[in-house]
Amino acid sequence: MSKGKAISLHGDQWHEWILKNLARGVNPSSMFDQMVGGVWRRDDACEALNEGLQRVESPRPWGVELPRIDHPPRVENGAGKPVDVLCEMEDPHAIVMDGVLSEEECQGLISYAYEKGLNRSGVVDRESGERISHDSRTSSSVMFSRAETALIDRIENRLAALTNWPVERGEGLQLLQYEPGQEYRPHYDWFDLENHGARKHTRSAGQRVATTVIYLQPAPIGGATRFPKRGIEVNPKKGGAVFFANTTIRGEPDRSTMHAGTPVEEGTKIVVTYWQRERDFQRQ
Structure with missing residues (x-):
C-alpha cells in the first residue's frame, strides 16, 4: 500500500471519522480497537491512525512497532515462487x-x-x-x-x-x-x-x-x-x-x-x- 493511502482504504466515512476523532484528542488506542472490531486489518489501522495524526498535526506515539506481513507478501521462497x-x-x-x-x-x-x-x-x-x-x-x-x-x-x-x-x-x-x-x-x-x-x-x-x-x-x-x-x-x-x-x-x-x-x-x-x-x- 502506498504511504498516505491507508486512511482512505475503507471510504470517506472512515476517513472523516479518523480525522475528526484525532483532532478532538481521542486516544488512538481506543480508536484502533473500534477499527479492528469493524472492517480494518490491524496493520492498515495502525498506518491509517499514524497518517491521521500527521494530518491533524498531532504526531505522537501511541503503540509499539511489531512484525507485520504485507498483503501480498513481497517475498519469494527458495524455488522462486511467491509466498x-x-x-x-x-x-x-x-x-x-x-x-x-x-x-x-x-x-x-x-x-x-x-x-x-x-x-x-x-x-x-x-x-x-x-x-x-x-x-x-x-x-x-x-x-x-x-x-x-x-x-x-x-x-x-x-x-x-x-x-x-x-x-x-x-x-x-x-x-x-x-x-x-x-x-x-x-x-x-x-x-x-x-x-x-x-x-x-x-x-x-x-x-x-x-x-x-x-x-x-x-x-x-x-x-x-x-x-x-x-x-x-x-x-x-x-x-x-x-x-x-x-x-x-x-x-x-x-x-x-x-x-x-x-x-x-x-x-x-x-x-x-x-x-x-x-x-x-x-x-x-
Missing part, C-alpha cells in the same frame, strides 16, 4: 501462509537436524529460567545458531523480510519432531514477567513479539496448531506456515495467543519455529 497469504485472523492476530519454504529447503533443514541430533524438548523453568523437561511438551528438538549454515542464513533473512523485522532480532531457528501421541499442550510464547526465570530471558532482547511456525513435514493425521481460546485449528501444508503476534499494539502480552501443537495421530510431524524479539538477540 501466499491463505487467511488472516484478528483475535489472535494470526496469518496462515503457503510456500514460505521450498520442498528442497524443508528437506535440507530436516537432514541437517538429523546430522546434529535431536534431544527431548524442554520448557523454561519459572524460577531458574533454565530449560527443563515437562510432560506438557513431549517432542524432540534441536536448536540452530543464527546463520549456522548458508541454508539457515537464507531462511532467516527471508523470514525477516517477510515480517518486516530486523534479522538481528530473531532467535535461532528451533526444529521440532513429533511422533504419534506427542504434543505440546496449550501455552504462550511470550514471557510472563511475573516469573523470575522469564525475566532472565528478557533482560537484553526484550519480549518475544512474534512467532512463525513452518511445517517442514506435516503429519498425515493430527499435529495441527490450535488456538484453544478461539476454537481455531490450522494445519499448513509442507513449506507453509502460521505467523502470530505474541503482544498487542500496546506492547502487552496477548492472552488470545495461547496455542498448542495437537497430538500427532499418524506419521511424523516436523516443524521449525522462529521467534522474534523487541531488540537484537544474542543467545545467552
Whole structure:
C-alpha cells in the first residue's frame, strides 16, 4: 500500500471519522480497537491512525512497532515462487501462509537436524529460567545458531523480510519432531514477567513479539496448531506456515495467543519455529 493511502482504504466515512476523532484528542488506542472490531486489518489501522495524526498535526506515539506481513507478501521462497497469504485472523492476530519454504529447503533443514541430533524438548523453568523437561511438551528438538549454515542464513533473512523485522532480532531457528501421541499442550510464547526465570530471558532482547511456525513435514493425521481460546485449528501444508503476534499494539502480552501443537495421530510431524524479539538477540 502506498504511504498516505491507508486512511482512505475503507471510504470517506472512515476517513472523516479518523480525522475528526484525532483532532478532538481521542486516544488512538481506543480508536484502533473500534477499527479492528469493524472492517480494518490491524496493520492498515495502525498506518491509517499514524497518517491521521500527521494530518491533524498531532504526531505522537501511541503503540509499539511489531512484525507485520504485507498483503501480498513481497517475498519469494527458495524455488522462486511467491509466498501466499491463505487467511488472516484478528483475535489472535494470526496469518496462515503457503510456500514460505521450498520442498528442497524443508528437506535440507530436516537432514541437517538429523546430522546434529535431536534431544527431548524442554520448557523454561519459572524460577531458574533454565530449560527443563515437562510432560506438557513431549517432542524432540534441536536448536540452530543464527546463520549456522548458508541454508539457515537464507531462511532467516527471508523470514525477516517477510515480517518486516530486523534479522538481528530473531532467535535461532528451533526444529521440532513429533511422533504419534506427542504434543505440546496449550501455552504462550511470550514471557510472563511475573516469573523470575522469564525475566532472565528478557533482560537484553526484550519480549518475544512474534512467532512463525513452518511445517517442514506435516503429519498425515493430527499435529495441527490450535488456538484453544478461539476454537481455531490450522494445519499448513509442507513449506507453509502460521505467523502470530505474541503482544498487542500496546506492547502487552496477548492472552488470545495461547496455542498448542495437537497430538500427532499418524506419521511424523516436523516443524521449525522462529521467534522474534523487541531488540537484537544474542543467545545467552
